[in-house]
Amino acid sequence: MDSRQLYQEMILEHNKKPRNWGMLGDATHKAEGLNPLCGDHIHLSLKLNGDQVEAVGFEGEACAICKASASMMTVAVKGKSKADAEQMVQEFRDMTTGKLDTAGPHHLGRLTVFSGVSELPTRVKCAILPWHTLHAAFAGSDTASTE
Amino acid sequence: MSARDKLATPLDVGALRRDFPILSLKIKDKPLIFLDNAASSQMPQAVIDRWVKYRSAQHANIHRAVHYLSETATAEYEKARLKVQAFINAKESRECIFTSGTTDGINLVAQGYGRKFFKAGDEIILTTLEHHSNIVPWQMVADERGAKIRVVPINDRGELLVEDYRKLFNANTKFVAMTHVSNALGTITPVREMIAIAHEHGVPVLVDGAQAAPHLKVDVQDLDCDFYAFSGHKLCGPTGIGVLYGKAALLEKMQPFKGGGDMILSVTFEKTTYAPIPAKFEAGTPPIGEAITLGAAIDYLTAIGIDRVVAHETDLLDYATDQLNRMPGVRLIGTAEKKAAVLSFALDGVHPHDVGSLLNDDGVAIRTGHHCAQPVMQRFKVPATSRASFAFYNTMDEVDALVASIGRVQKLFA
Numbered sequence: 001m002d003s004r005q006l007y008q009e010m011i012l013e014h015n016k017k018p019r020n021w022g023m024l025g026d027a028t029h030k031a032e033g034l035n036p037l038c039g040d041h042i043h044l045s046l047k048l049n050g051d052q053v054e055a056v057g058f059e060g061e062a063c064a065i066c067k068a069s070a071s072m073m074t075v076a077v078k079g080k081s082k083a084d085a086e087q088m089v090q091e092f093r094d095m096t097t098g099k100l101d102t103a104g105p106h107h108l109g110r111l112t113v114f115s116g117v118s119e120l121p122t123r124v125k126c127a128i129l130p131w132h133t134l135h136a137a138f139a140g141s142d143t144a145s146t147e
Numbered sequence: 148m149s150a151r152d153k154l155a156t157p158l159d160v161g162a163l164r165r166d167f168p169i170l171s172l173k174i175k176d177k178p179l180i181f182l183d184n185a186a187s188s189q190m191p192q193a194v195i196d197r198w199v200k201y202r203s204a205q206h207a208n209i210h211r212a213v214h215y216l217s218e219t220a221t222a223e224y225e226k227a228r229l230k231v232q233a234f235i236n237a238k239e240s241r242e243c244i245f246t247s248g249t250t251d252g253i254n255l256v257a258q259g260y261g262r263k264f265f266k267a268g269d270e271i272i273l274t275t276l277e278h279h280s281n282i283v284p285w286q287m288v289a290d291e292r293g294a295k296i297r298v299v300p301i302n303d304r305g306e307l308l309v310e311d312y313r314k315l316f317n318a319n320t321k322f323v324a325m326t327h328v329s330n331a332l333g334t335i336t337p338v339r340e341m342i343a344i345a346h347e348h349g350v351p352v353l354v355d356g357a358q359a360a361p362h363l364k365v366d367v368q369d370l371d372c373d374f375y376a377f378s379g380h381k382l383c384g385p386t387g388i389g390v391l392y393g394k395a396a397l398l399e400k401m402q403p404f405k406g407g408g409d410m411i412l413s414v415t416f417e418k419t420t421y422a423p424i425p426a427k428f429e430a431g432t433p434p435i436g437e438a439i440t441l442g443a444a445i446d447y448l449t450a451i452g453i454d455r456v457v458a459h460e461t462d463l464l465d466y467a468t469d470q471l472n473r474m475p476g477v478r479l480i481g482t483a484e485k486k487a488a489v490l491s492f493a494l495d496g497v498h499p500h501d502v503g504s505l506l507n508d509d510g511v512a513i514r515t516g517h518h519c520a521q522p523v524m525q526r527f528k529v530p531a532t533s534r535a536s537f538a539f540y541n542t543m544d545e546v547d548a549l550v551a552s553i554g555r556v557q558k559l560f561a
């Protein structure tokens with residue numbers, strides 16, 4: 001597949017106008033994600049209220065695929081329980097590595113715009129990085145790397 | 148043909164391209180436009196044929212047996228050394244050591260010279276332009292010996308500041324390691340002048356020639372460098388082979404980098420006597436076929452004429468620079484007055500990784516990333532760049548295709 005097919009309107013738009021941009025002043029959890037090969041570098045902050053993601057913010061320097069993935073992720077996990085968000089991390093990971101049938105049941109909603117990335121091995125890491133970082137933030141470790 | 152006539156006759160690039168089977172590949176039904184030559188350049192059929200001939204009719208271990216094949220392989224291997232000697236104008240062929248590449252050559256000097264001669268408080272001068280392979284080996288030996296690294300800065304065009312370099316020298320300065328051509332920016336450094344300055348202080352200089360050897364006439368005696376390292380795979384040759392040139396007197400007083408067979412005169416458990424150079428630095432079975440094939444690549448380039456290579460690549464670079472300068476939203480990174488074959492750029496609002504993927508859709512192969520030169524990226528405050536790098540077989544039409552493809556990326560992201 002052409003990578004151009006991946007750059008759909010929704011991804012381009014989130015890249016240009018990322019949601020939840022900026023770090024939270026009252027974060028309870030933080031993590032940094034780094035993709036050493038291409039230089040994607042994001043910071044993620046979360047505010048957990050008990051088990052619930054009350055607020056989430058990110059910033060960084062990253063390619064469109066990574067930035068849009070991060071932006072859409074923050075929208076998707078806000079208000080979710082930690083367990084539900086972790087479930088999405090797993091599903092997103094499975095989808096981008098071609099292990100999830102998006103026609104079957106899943107919780108990814110509009111995030112399926114990233115399903116094509118499974119056919120572009122050099123871009124899988126870009127799409128997954130924010131999700132690895134979210135997982136690291138939940139786990140209380142400071143950094144996530146795709147290497 | 149005299150050298151002058153050759154220069155007067157421009158390259159017939161169309162004909163040359165037919166020497167390179169890979170250049171007729173299609174990528175997603177589009178012709179391959181290979182602009183990643185700074186990472187590795189392609190091999191012409193004559194060089195591929197040389198490899199096949201070695202493998203099918205000449206292969207045996209060298210320096211070890213009296214049978215026909217071993218003698219043939221040994222003779223061809225040493226012939227390749229003579230070709231290297233002529234290519235860089237070394238005074239003697241024993242000053243040309245076969246390595247596995249530039250990285251290996253630099254490590255050889257860092258370990259063989261640095262470990263023996265550096266001590267606590269000594270200083271090693273590097274430049275901001277260096278590839279990681281001309282930084283890390285020096286950091287390793289500096290850490291071990293308690294030596295310090297000093298760095299020559301660059302200006303906003305990506306040129307080394309020679310006056311600042313001059314001021315770095317003091318009684319503790321023990322070594323200079325610097326690139327001839329920057330792989331990230333294309334800057335050609337004033338290496339001859341900087342070597343002369345180091346020599347005024349009695350300090351030896353290693354030159355990283357990985358990017359220079361394919362694009363410039365290299366004359367190690369004229370440069371008066373003490374060491375010069377380059378790689379075969381950037382020179383239309385194979386991977387796994389490179390050359391380290393070193394002045395004989397220095398190589399002789401260094402310690403071997405690796406121990407093993409072929410690098411000794413005699414071994415007992417009490418004492419080993421090392422072989423003379425170059426064998427002292429070629430422990431174990433070397434990449435024999437790769438060295439011979441590199442010799443064929445040197446023959447190929449020499450037949451074309453490095454002057455004509457330079458002339459054509461300069462044309463390509465000037466044209467491409469001019470085209471990109473006309474595009475709003477494109478910023479060239481590295482605008483040195485003297486440049487070779489490399490065009491690094493940034494697109495407003497588009498990350499290099501997206502540029503690389505989208506150009507690939509059009510069959511255009513470029514490199515995106517930090518180019519193993521993170522200090523350069525830090526200096527220009529970018530995480531990465533997109534880099535098109537040319538070889539003599541690239542055409543103006545390919546530059547047009549690059550420009551058109553960049554235009555399409557900008558439109559998508561507009």
Ligand SMILES: Cc1ncc(COP(=O)(O)O)c(C=O)c1O
Pocket residue numbers: 185186247248249250251278280281326328329330355357358378519
């Ligand atoms: C300037 C420079 N130095 C060193 C190297 C390392 O060369 P090699 O990987 O062949 O050892 C490269 C190649 O990437 C380079 O461009």
